[in-house]
Every structure is written in C-alpha cells, then in structure tokens.
Amino acid sequence: MARVRKTVISPRKQPRQARSTRLVGDILEAAARVLVRGGAHRFTTARVAEAAGISVGSLYQYFPNKESILFRLQAQEWEQTMGELRRVLGARSVAPLERLRAAVKMYFRSECDEAAFRSALEEAAPLYREAPESREHAQEGRELMESFVREALPRASARQRAFAADLIGVVISSTGKAISSQNRSRSEVDDLAMGISEMLCSYLETH
Amino acid sequence: MARVRKTVISPRKQPRQARSTRLVGDILEAAARVLVRGGAHRFTTARVAEAAGISVGSLYQYFPNKESILFRLQAQEWEQTMGELRRVLGARSVAPLERLRAAVKMYFRSECDEAAFRSALEEAAPLYREAPESREHAQEGRELMESFVREALPRASARQRAFAADLIGVVISSTGKAISSQNRSRSEVDDLAMGISEMLCSYLETH
C-alpha cells in the first residue's frame, strides 16, 4: 500500500530577466482565465500556454507541473483573503462581535464576487491539497480564529475557546464555499451573511 | 460559445435476467470500493470492472458512461439520507427544535461514519452535478426544509420562513460536507453537531 503521492509544488527555476518575470505573470493570469472558463476538468497545461500566448515548453521552465500552477493561484487568493480577514478581525478599536460581523460580510462578498473563480479553484483542490504548503495555510487560518476568540471570550477556558474557534472557522469557511458554488445574487449573499453572523454572535454572547 | 455539456445519466438498458441484475449490483458495490480507495481521480471504468470481477464491455451494457455509475452511487446515498431526515424532522410527537437537533446529529454522524465515501463522492460531483436528476434532489431538500420551518415558525411570514429554511439548509449541508472531508473523530463531530444545532435553534427561537 504505497500511498506515495508526492505533491511537488515549489517552482522549478526563478525568473532572472524581465521577460521571464512577465511570462510567469502571464501564465498565472491565463491560468485563471482557463480555469474559470472550463473548470478544473478542462484545465490543461496546453490550454494555459495557448491562452498565455506562449509554448508549453516555456511554461514548464517555471512550473514543475500542472498542480503547481493551481497552487499558485490558490496561494495568491488565500494571501489576499487572509490579509483582509486579519485586518478586519484585528481592528482593536471595534467591538469583537462587530468585527466578526464585518468579517463574515466581507468574506461572503468576496466569495460571491469571484464565485466562478473560487468554485473552480475549489473543484481543483484535490490536485494541490496534499502539498505541505496547503497545510500551512489551514494552520494559519486556525491561528487567526484562535487569536480572535481569545479577545472575544477573554474569560473562557482554553478548551472552550478552542471549540469556539473551531466552530466559527468551520461554519464560515464551509458556508463560504457553498456560496461561491451556488451562484447567488449579492443581496441574497448579504442576507445570508447577516443571518449567519447573527447566529455566530449570539452563540458567542451566551458563552 | 457552445456550452453543450449533455450529461446523460439514465441507464442504457434494463437487466432482464437474474445474472444481469446481480451484475449491476456488483458493479455498484465495486464502484464504491474503487471510489473510496482511490478517490474520484482514480475512478475509471476499467478499475471498476476489475474490482467487480467482470469485463468493461458488460459494464457498458447497463451504464451509458462513467458518470452514470457515480450518479447512481450518489442517488442511493441521497435516498437513504433523505429518508432518515424526513423521518427525524417529521416526527410530530417531538418538539420542532428537538427534531432539528436530532437531525443535525444524525446527519453529521452519517457524514462522519462514511467520511471516506462521502468526500470521494463530493470530489466526483462535478462529473454528475449537471444532470437534471441531480437538480431534482436539491429541490427535494429545499422542500423538506421549508415544510419543517412551516411547522417550527408557524407565525412567521412566508418571506421569513423561506429565508430561515435557506439559512438552515445551507449551514447544515455545507458544514456536513466539511465534516466528511476533514476526517474528524466521532466525539469531535458530536460536539460540533451540538454547537451548530444550538446556534440554529437559538436563531429560530428568536424569530
């Protein structure tokens, strides 16, 4: 039973000159378009190269395989979203529950506005999820939630806080995925954000 | 822009004799094993046939394509889960909120106990999701939630009820998926079920 799925993601070679830096950027942009247009199913290196106006050979100079392109796309998205979440949840001048509400609203909106891209990326997740880099992202998310809960529930036990952080994390991330895969209107999404953050806040208030 | 993805799912031919009936059953059992073992990624008709101890040719006598096998697996699972949900949520002798708690617990447990199968099926969803039969399932689910909410919130407006049903449906189904894909222990899952149903119930109580 050798389950040796070694998911290699790290770039094959660093671009040194200006043209190759541009090339890597072009590949990522084109990859996003290809992914949105055809879903994970039709995402092939040949199509990406064609959409970027380059050859497959060039693509493989900087990406060791197809998965690494998808991972880079996901990583960019993750970085941006995490930055915004950190900013919203860490705003000390605002009451914790207000911050949570704002975070949910912001996150749901981003899932809604980029629904096609996010859901396609999610569909492709099995291809890059095994990479160690992906696990780090998950860990980062957990830490963010824990530090938020530490502030929101300063008098709770560590055990209670860990549970609350897990619960909130699961609810937000999973419903967020549902939203991007369901093609909902922005107003529907705002309503859902209201409802869910209300639920989460009243949960926190009673603990 | 021809988006003609005709997802055909309906069986090619009905089994008439006993041996072919058995064969169809064998295929579905083997398919489940293959899916669990290798994920959607490694799910091929050849592997299914081999695991079932038959030939590909026989497989294609009763299934028009690979997707239809996956759909049948999903449909079986759906039928069973919907039956149990209907039973729990429809138990008139129990208070509505109690039923909701029981339903969440039951659903989460089933996701946890069959995690490998459910998450593999979810991974394969893009292959059969487009079929009209799949949309019917979603509709069925929505109707069940609406009829439950009609009972739980008899005095709410139709608009409020529709929103509550949607909210509850989204939260339960999406967190359920998260659970099956995260390989959690049963006690963790029970705790989450408690937390989430508490949230949902307190939401319903204040409306």
Added chain:
DNA sequence: CTAGAATACGAATAAAAAGTCGCATCCGCT
C-alpha cells in the same frame, strides 16, 4: 430440445493529456 434473445467478453480504437528535449533566439555584460 432448440431457436432466438439476452448476456458477457475483452482486444482494439481513438482521443487527450503530461511532460521532455534538442535547438534557436535573446539579453546583459565586458
């Protein structure tokens, strides 16, 4: 018992896709 229908078979076909490699071209530096 036997004809014809149903079933089972699996080699063969055709399509698609990942990734490589030898060669041509370009860039920056001396």
Added chain:
DNA sequence: AGCGGATGCGACTTTTTATTCGTATTCTAG
C-alpha cells in the same frame, strides 16, 4: 562586437482513459 547564460520553442513520446463492437456463451420460452 561577441560570449555565455537565460529564455523560448513546439514537435514528439509515453501513458492513460473512455467507449465500441464483433464474437462467444448462457438463458428461457415454446
């Protein structure tokens, strides 16, 4: 200018997969 490394190329190889179809076998009705 001209050298060496960096870059870009794309035809080609290899692997994998879905699905078909002609043939052999098994069942069942009369």
